[in-house]
Amino acid sequence: MDTLSDTLRASGAAAGPEKSGLSVVVPAFNEADNLDPLIARLVAALERIGLPFEILLVDDCSADDTWLRLAELNRGDPRIKGLRFSRNFGKEIALAAGLRHATGAAVVLMDADLQHPPELIGTFVEEWRKGAQIVYGQRDRTGEHPGLRRWLTRRFYRLFEAVGEVKLMRDGGDFALFDRRVVDALNALPERGRFGKGLYAWVGFRRVAVPFVPDRRHAGHTRWSFWRLWMLALDAVTAFSVLPLRIWSYLGVLVSLVSLAYGAFITLRTLIEGIDVPGYASLMVAVAFFGGVQLITLGVLGEYLGRVFTEVKRRPLYIVDTSVGLDEVVEIGLA
Numbered sequence: 001m002d003t004l005s006d007t008l009r010a011s012g013a014a015a016g017p018e019k020s021g022l023s024v025v026v027p028a029f030n031e032a033d034n035l036d037p038l039i040a041r042l043v044a045a046l047e048r049i050g051l052p053f054e055i056l057l058v059d060d061c062s063a064d065d066t067w068l069r070l071a072e073l074n075r076g077d078p079r080i081k082g083l084r085f086s087r088n089f090g091k092e093i094a095l096a097a098g099l100r101h102a103t104g105a106a107v108v109l110m111d112a113d114l115q116h117p118p119e120l121i122g123t124f125v126e127e128w129r130k131g132a133q134i135v136y137g138q139r140d141r142t143g144e145h146p147g148l149r150r151w152l153t154r155r156f157y158r159l160f161e162a163v164g165e166v167k168l169m170r171d172g173g174d175f176a177l178f179d180r181r182v183v184d185a186l187n188a189l190p191e192r193g194r195f196g197k198g199l200y201a202w203v204g205f206r207r208v209a210v211p212f213v214p215d216r217r218h219a220g221h222t223r224w225s226f227w228r229l230w231m232l233a234l235d236a237v238t239a240f241s242v243l244p245l246r247i248w249s250y251l252g253v254l255v256s257l258v259s260l261a262y263g264a265f266i267t268l269r270t271l272i273e274g275i276d277v278p279g280y281a282s283l284m285v286a287v288a289f290f291g292g293v294q295l296i297t298l299g300v301l302g303e304y305l306g307r308v309f310t311e312v313k314r315r316p317l318y319i320v321d322t323s324v325g326l327d328e329v330v331e332i333g334l335a
């Protein structure tokens, strides 16, 4: 088993000679129609910055022509590189693989659907040169509809801040620039359940927010259903807080104290007033209520146990099918 410092050193050594430039990591799942316009705008924006750069696309096993388009783009411009997963592992894992393979002195994360304006990377780089180690785009939500989704998102941030151990980047985190130090620290984190935003906050470092208004998706549609968002929220809370486990001990103590008092009261009353048979309703309510509480407790325990199970299996984070333009590929992404 590697220690943290071993892993840090190893990831530094694997980074290669290009340590001065910029890497842009883009996860892509069925984004064939977005790749050409994205790359055109991105290359133009990066050339304006003037640093050497590489664009690293992570094809999350798309079912469309994403990989073909990518290989073609690489033939036209070797600065465009890519790897393809053996199956769909999800965006968070695609980002983790991108961070692992990026060689730049700073790494930018962005989506493939042109919701993140590539022109903003220039501003990110300015802030980075001024000393920020994490620069992130903060979505301006003023123009958005205040729908149920937005309300739930807000609740989630509130909850996470109340129970989690770290402070998240509000309205941001998927469009960001990380200094090499941050990337090395992230690469050294071994967990399988990857809630990126939480990890970015957990590693610390100097953070600067750059406000921006996201554009509409260029082509295709979002893959984040309510159910996937709910699963993400569960992952997030269980990865960064044990409060849900602890609540039940306190509730248990409270209920025990109340039962003790009630028990003493009933005993006394029976001694003084004799046996009182009616009481079916209160009995049923109590039995049903505590049955429910116990099932919830078991459910919460199960959530954590499930996560412990996935971690101890130590399966790889991802498996790479093929790659283009990369000198060195970590094909099986173990921590």
Ligand code: UDP
Pocket: 026, 027, 028, 029, 030, 031, 060, 088, 089, 090, 091, 094, 110, 111, 112, 113, 115, 217, 221, 222, 223, 224
């Ligand atoms: N994505 C991915 N794997 C997936 C789902 C999405 O790599 O299983 C990528 C997708 O190609 C895009 C980014 O993650 O570049 C954000 O996805 P999307 O636009 O669907 O999410 P939203 O912008 O609605 O949060």
Ligand code: MG
Pocket: 111, 113, 115, 217, 222
């Ligand atoms: Mg999007």
